[in-house]
Amino acid sequence: MSTPLSRSRTRRRAAVATTSLAVVASSTLLALSGGQGSWAAPAEDCTEAFPVAEVAQGDAVTGLTVSDGTDPEGFSGEVIGVLDDGIAPGLDMVLARLSSPEIDRVGGIWQGMSGSPVYAADGRLIGAVAYGLSYGSSPVAGITPFEEMDDYLGDAGAPVRVGVDGRTARAVAAGSSVSAAQAEQGLTRLPMPVSISGVSARRLAAVQDRAGDHAYLGDGAVVSGARVARGGAAAVAADGDDLVAGGNLAAAVYYGDVDAVGVGTVTSVCGDRVVGFGHPFSFAGDTSLSLHPAEALYIQEDSLGAPFKVAGAGAPVGTVTDDRLAGITSTFGPLPASATITSSVAYDGRSRTGSTEVNLDEATAETTLYGVLANHDRVLDGVTGGTELQTVEITGTDGAGEAFAVTYADRYTAQDDITFGALFDVADTVYSLSRLDGVDLDSVTVDSDVTDDTSVSRISRVERKVGGRWTKLGRRTQVAAGDTLTLRVTVTSSDGSATTKRLSLAVPRSAAGDPAFLSVGGGDRLYTRPGRTLEKALAGLEDQVRNDQVAASISTYERRQKVVAQAVSEPGDEVVRGGSGYSLRITRR
Numbered sequence: 358m359s360t361p362l363s364r365s366r367t368r369r370r371a372a373v374a375t376t377s378l379a380v381v382a383s384s385t386l387l388a389l390s391g392g393q394g395s396w397a398a399p400a401e402d403c404t405e406a407f408p409v410a411e412v413a414q415g416d417a418v419t420g421l422t423v424s425d426g427t428d429p430e431g432f433s434g435e436v437i438g439v440l441d442d443g444i445a446p447g448l449d450m451v452l453a454r455l456s457s458p459e460i461d462r463v464g465g466i467w468q469g470m471s472g473s474p475v476y477a478a479d480g481r482l483i484g485a486v487a488y489g490l491s492y493g494s495s496p497v498a499g500i501t502p503f504e505e506m507d508d509y510l511g512d513a514g515a516p517v518r519v520g521v522d523g524r525t526a527r528a529v530a531a532g533s534s535v536s537a538a539q540a541e542q543g544l545t546r547l548p549m550p551v552s553i554s555g556v557s558a559r560r561l562a563a564v565q566d567r568a569g570d571h572a573y574l575g576d577g578a579v580v581s582g583a584r585v586a587r588g589g590a591a592a593v594a595a596d597g598d599d600l601v602a603g604g605n606l607a608a609a610v611y612y613g614d615v616d617a618v619g620v621g622t623v624t625s626v627c628g629d630r631v632v633g634f635g636h637p638f639s640f641a642g643d644t645s646l647s648l649h650p651a652e653a654l655y656i657q658e659d660s661l662g663a664p665f666k667v668a669g670a671g672a673p674v675g676t677v678t679d680d681r682l683a684g685i686t687s688t689f690g691p692l693p694a695s696a697t698i699t700s701s702v703a704y705d706g707r708s709r710t711g712s713t714e715v716n717l718d719e720a721t722a723e724t725t726l727y728g729v730l731a732n733h734d735r736v737l738d739g740v741t742g743g744t745e746l747q748t749v750e751i752t753g754t755d756g757a758g759e760a761f762a763v764t765y766a767d768r769y770t771a772q773d774d775i776t777f778g779a780l781f782d783v784a785d786t787v788y789s790l791s792r793l794d795g796v797d798l799d800s801v802t803v804d805s806d807v808t809d810d811t812s813v814s815r816i817s818r819v820e821r822k823v824g825g826r827w828t829k830l831g832r833r834t835q836v837a838a839g840d841t842l843t844l845r846v847t848v849t850s851s852d853g854s855a856t857t858k859r860l861s862l863a864v865p866r867s868a869a870g871d872p873a874f875l876s877v878g879g880g881d882r883l884y885t886r887p888g889r890t891l892e893k894a895l896a897g898l899e900d901q902v903r904n905d906q907v908a909a910s911i912s913t914y915e916r917r918q919k920v921v922a923q924a925v926s927e928p929g930d931e932v933v934r935g936g937s938g939y940s941l942r943i944t945r946r
């Protein structure tokens with residue numbers, strides 16, 4: 358639905374001299390802008406909000422943003438009008454046409470400019486640049502009122518698109534290259550340039566190609582649609598002193614070896630509180646992201662579709678506490694509680710240990726996957742087949758606050774890409790644990806020992822010991838309840854060498870007469886469903902059959918499938934594949 362340009366705005370500003378604060382601020386901006394034009398001032402602490410009710414068409418505005426480095430630079434503009442309820446019921450949007458050498462160069466406002474403060478002539482703060490035309494790049498900006506941001510933000514539904522009527526469209530089109538028809542397509546929030554660094558674009562695409570049923574990578578992913586960025590948190594010189602009005606502002610879901618960081622702009626600083634973006638990060642409400650300064654490298658012009666800021670984040674300096682309709686609010690000082698994801702990889706005489714801090718519980722699985730992937734790519738330095746012995750330790754607390762720890766290991770072999778051959782199981786495990794009620798994960802540590810060997814073993818023969826002799830197991834086998842079924846399983850390696858595994862299964866007396874089935878197979882083909890309670894999940898991890906083991910089990914089917922006996926071999930040096938199933942008749946003695 359279109360939103361009409363407000364016609365009822367009246368000037369209620371008194372014709373009085375500006376305050377001393379505005380005078381000092383204006384002088385500061387002249388220094389920033391090299392004395393060119395009457396730029397607005399950088400926001401001092403607790404800059405006063407300019408009421409939207411006093412904004413009028415034709416008002417001159419100035420503002421601050423960063424296109425290179427960390428120092429804010431000025432832009433100027435003129436108010437087109439105010440859209441009543443343009444962002445949400447009771448939350449208006451100010452429209453303005455902006456200009457600066459950089460805005461003119463790249464064809465309009467850019468992704469990453471969200472939060473850039475826009476000031477009235479008296480130095481008070483009108484609001485933050487947050488929206489751009491749906492049509493494409495343009496100097497026309499939708500501004501979120503600071504008097505809403507200053508209240509620590511509303512809780513209405515965040516709009517994807519803001520419509521405009523014909524009159525507003527004509528006002529937007531006046532004096533610009535945008536036609537009225539194009540302007541009538543409305544405005545959308547400036548896309549947040551969320552970036553994942555530490556993983557190449559090719560590998561990021563490969564992860565998505567394999568996402569399948571992994572909910573933490575599909576529609577349920579915390580970070581999706583991100584582009585790859587250079588560097589990582591703490592990789593640039595920016596520090597907390599650079600978090601000033603108009604300066605770069607970054608919020609991170611995770612940071613370290615890999616980063617998931619959204620970059621925007623500071624709108625205002627008041628004491629130890631920072632307000633920015635002018636629209637949500639992910640509209641989470643109460644949240645716990647880490648707050649970072651950032652350094653802009655350059656603004657990519659619209660030849661790629663829309664201008665966007667390329668930036669790197671600095672070390673964390675506080676916590677993002679609110680992710681609301683009108684922007685994000687952060688506090689300097691203590692960092693958010695986080696889980697540490699650590700990956701150690703050894704291969705061909707090289708080794709490296711790296712870690713990543715993840716701020717949101719729901720992103721722990723995603724962070725584990727990308728952290729392990731990034732470190733493999735760094736150490737293996739190429740896509741290669743091989744075998745990996747992976748050891749995992751996971752720590753955390755349960756719903757009662759009691760600490761727990763679980764350690765398990767497994768072996769993986771892949772002919773083409775061992776990194777992806779060993780990647781998803783640990784992330785799936787982390788996802789399952791993180792979703793259990795009351796469970797908070799503190800750390801995930803993954804140690805990976807990788808070799809070039811791609812040999813695997815396959816089950817080639819299954820025998821049963823009867824009367825002191827080994828006989829090949831038939832498809833239909835009879836065993837007496839209460840007896841022990843002794844098996845010899847031959848596994849043959851890729852090089853033709855063979856080894857045997859002996860397994861003994863005690864057949865329960867209670868299974869006599871029930872339809873039964875004997876399964877013998879390599880661990881590589883088995884799937885363990887995680888338990889629905891923490892106790893069952895941890896027990897399942899400790900007892901799971903490894904890919905380099907052979908397992909045999911007896912299941913009965915009187916009412917439902919039930920495993921009544923199981924035996925597992927000791928781990929071997931190779932992944933074991935293949936297996937067979939046998940009908941089993943359990944007689945009474």
